Amino acid sequence: MQGKGRKKKDNIQNLRHKILVVGDSHVRGMAAKLRDNLGDHYSVQGLVKPGADLAAVLSSGVKETKDFSKKDVVIVWGGTNDVSRNETDKGLIEIRNFVIDNAHTNVLVVNLPNRMDLEATSCVNQEIKVFNRKLRKYMKVFDYASTLEIKFERDQYTRHGLHLNTKGKDLAAKLLKSTINNIFNVSKVTPITMNWVGKHVMPCTKNAGKTGKQLDDNSESVISQVETPQQIVPSIRITGRERKIPVTRTNDFLW
Incomplete structure (x- = not known):
């Protein structure tokens, strides 16, 4: 019993970074895939609220990030329901307020994928482009926040075309891993004299x-x-x- 307790304590101490993934149905299963890609030195947790807007998703995420620091990352992936309800500006304001409230840690916001269950020229897909373009402008103001742009193909969606399949989520997990490593691996820039x-x-x-x-x-x-x-x-x-x-x-x- 003592050996198991000591081993568990040592594993907790070896965790250098905490990762929290919050979002809607697109985030389902992303925490487990991201944990497999990052390794044992990261503690990855997921907070999924399918069918919820950004206000409901981010309100619960604020409580989970109180103990976070600059060694941790919060990943936000949501807004599909806000765009479909023609509430793009409302969703962007929720993300901006969430980023302001979490200035003590790192925030990574993932762009919205296109909906393959609708035509490319549909008003919803056009609004998704507007959402992603405004999201990049909003995040440029904060030095501790960044955006991750992921472009998915049709074979990376499920049959109905709304959610991502296993192939699409594997691609997202790999890109999230590389982005998180870039956040913590600060490169030394040699000045030109x-x-x-x-x-x-x-x-x-x-x-x-x-x-x-x-x-x-x-x-x-x-x-x-x-x-x-x-x-x-x-x-x-x-x-x-x-x-x-x-x-x-x-x-x-x-x-």
């Missing part, structure tokens, strides 16, 4: 306005060295070409 410039070659403005012949007669150097330790002075290009008088003249031209 520029060499210090002490001197800058600048043409002398003393001979500005002179013709090419006058410049040839002048024995002084045109180039001067200017010390610019703090700021690089842009160079001024000066032409030495002599301007010519127009050859063609009209009778009514006034000289």
